[in-house]
Amino acid sequence: MVSLGTFVGITVLGVAAGLMGAMVGLGGGILIVPLLTLVFHVPIHNAIGASIVAVIATSSSAASTYVNDRLANIRLGMTLETFTTIGAVTGGLVAGAISKNALNGIFGTVMILVAATMFRRKSEGRIIPKDPDDRLGGDYYDPYLKKEVTYKVRNVPIGLAASFIAGNLSGLLGIGGGVVKVPAMTLGMGVPVKAATATSNFMIGVTAVASAFIYFSRGMIDPLITAPAAIGVFLGARLGARIAPGINTRHLLSIFVVVMVAMAIQMILKAFGIEVR
Amino acid sequence: MSNENVKAAKRPGHIDLDHILHWVLLIGVVVSISVMLLGLVLLALNPASASHQTGSIPQAIDGALHGNPAEVLTVGILLLMATPAVRVVTCLIGFLAERDWLYTFVAIAVTLVLVFSIFVAAE
Numbered sequence: 085m086v087s088l089g090t091f092v093g094i095t096v097l098g099v100a101a102g103l104m105g106a107m108v109g110l111g112g113g114i115l116i117v118p119l120l121t122l123v124f125h126v127p128i129h130n131a132i133g134a135s136i137v138a139v140i141a142t143s144s145s146a147a148s149t150y151v152n153d154r155l156a157n158i159r160l161g162m163t164l165e166t167f168t169t170i171g172a173v174t175g176g177l178v179a180g181a182i183s184k185n186a187l188n189g190i191f192g193t194v195m196i197l198v199a200a201t202m203f204r205r206k207s208e209g210r211i212i213p214k215d216p217d218d219r220l221g222g223d224y225y226d227p228y229l230k231k232e233v234t235y236k237v238r239n240v241p242i243g244l245a246a247s248f249i250a251g252n253l254s255g256l257l258g259i260g261g262g263v264v265k266v267p268a269m270t271l272g273m274g275v276p277v278k279a280a281t282a283t284s285n286f287m288i289g290v291t292a293v294a295s296a297f298i299y300f301s302r303g304m305i306d307p308l309i310t311a312p313a314a315i316g317v318f319l320g321a322r323l324g325a326r327i328a329p330g331i332n333t334r335h336l337l338s339i340f341v342v343v344m345v346a347m348a349i350q351m352i353l354k355a356f357g358i359e360v361r
Numbered sequence: 362m363s364n365e366n367v368k369a370a371k372r373p374g375h376i377d378l379d380h381i382l383h384w385v386l387l388i389g390v391v392v393s394i395s396v397m398l399l400g401l402v403l404l405a406l407n408p409a410s411a412s413h414q415t416g417s418i419p420q421a422i423d424g425a426l427h428g429n430p431a432e433v434l435t436v437g438i439l440l441l442m443a444t445p446a447v448r449v450v451t452c453l454i455g456f457l458a459e460r461d462w463l464y465t466f467v468a469i470a471v472t473l474v475l476v477f478s479i480f481v482a483a484e
Contacts, residue, residue: 088408091401137438141390144444148386151379158378162452162467169474173481219461289386289445294475296442297482307434308404311397314441318394 091312094124098316099323102142106324107331108340109281111260111288112317113139114198117191118347121354126309128187132179133304135258136292138317143260143288145318146325155282157222160237160275164247164265165287169294171251176295179256180302185355191257192351198263199344202337209271212236222279235276242272247287255295260288378455385451389444393437400425400433446475 101115113135120131150156179187214221214236223234237243246268250261262284269280299305353359407430418439424432453468 088405091404137441140441140445141394144386144390144441144448148383148390151386152383154379158382158452159464159467162449162464162471165449165471166467166474169471169478173474173478176478177481219464290449290471290475293442293445294478297479300439300442301482305435305438307400307431307438310438311400311434314438315394315397315401318390 090124091308094120094309094312095316097123098138098313098318099320100316102138102317102320102322103324104320104340105142105317106321107328108202108337110198110202111139111262112142112321113257113259114195114344116313116317117258118195118351120309120313121188122347122350124309126306128184128191129179129299129302129304130306130309132187132256132258133296133299133306134310134313136254136296136299137305137310138314139254139258139260140289140292140296141314141318142321143285143292145322147282147286147289150282150286153282154222154224155279156286157220157237157275157279157283158286159220160222160243160269161283161286163220163240164243164283165290167244167247168251168254168261168265168287168291171248171253172255172291172294173251173298175252175255175257176298177255178252179295180298180304185357187256188351189355192348192355194253194257194259195344195348195351198259199341199348201263202341202344206266206270206277208277209274211274211276212238222275224279226278233276233279235274235279238274239272243268246272251291251294254288254291255298258292260284261291262288376455376458378452378459381451381455382448385448386444389440389447393441393444396437396440397434400430400437403428403433404430449475 097119098116101112101119105112105115116138117131117135120126120134121128147156151158213234214223218236221234221236223232226233246264250264253259253261253264265284266280269275269283270277421432421435421439425436449468449471453465453472456464456468
């Protein structure tokens, strides 16, 4: 039984995860899972279940803005979702079949890999304007460049492969997988960074839903843990998106990576039965 | 709105799918978070009443209608889970209305994977 105090605590933690995530450009999932397991001692399967639902809230909320700005490429998103969803179902089934310890270890390892990519600057690939009749390509107005940007989408198979991996990460670990999809879209497929980030976000909700029912029917979505996490991450992400442009994230990023690596190490230790408190 | 967009909007059979999706996603999130907040208020008023059974949708709805806080939270969670699924079906209908057969087919494929996931979950 979760007490009201724990409920409020998880909400506050969710706000922090959402806020931090939005400021350094990560979804809340990679933070909410370790915080729930390490701080509140929630079993990792339930923490991942909570994260999957929280990620649906932030993705849907951000995507509603992105589609309005025409930044999210709906046809590209839908195409890649065929593979993210298949990957997510697979990941969800695998998560249900493996032990807590193994899952803690995998999560910690992936966290370190994600932390390692965080200092890399997101670079644009080669952008080719699309043909007028091309439906998969996209166009949007860039307020900084003050012009219409159009792009052709190339190398769809690269995107599909990355999407399957991202889907796996979502179903298995409850994280969005933007870390895999965004570089595949920008460097591999010629999608501008802004459109790739928006499209990745657009896909995360559907991807998460593909494994959410598996978690739900196995009793791994505890409403008393999931609801406060979802509300918290949602509020934190909205707040973060609003204040992030005015903050120098470079400094923040260093602190953030240190915290992430520390949590990752604790997760890995936990996998071997060592609890650090 | 730029010239390009105006041109696109005038294409025969074109509907403003972006705008429709904006509202579908926004309404889904606002409604589900509101239901969760309602559950939170009920929980705060009567913390002892938060018993629930996990994993059954009909049970969650029944419990929620009887004012069980945990089940109200679960219904909020289920509404949130339904939001992206409704978004996919909306895209499907939009592509169909535009007679864009290729992407209608793609949207059907995604819908089928989601339906499949529910069957897998029920195993």
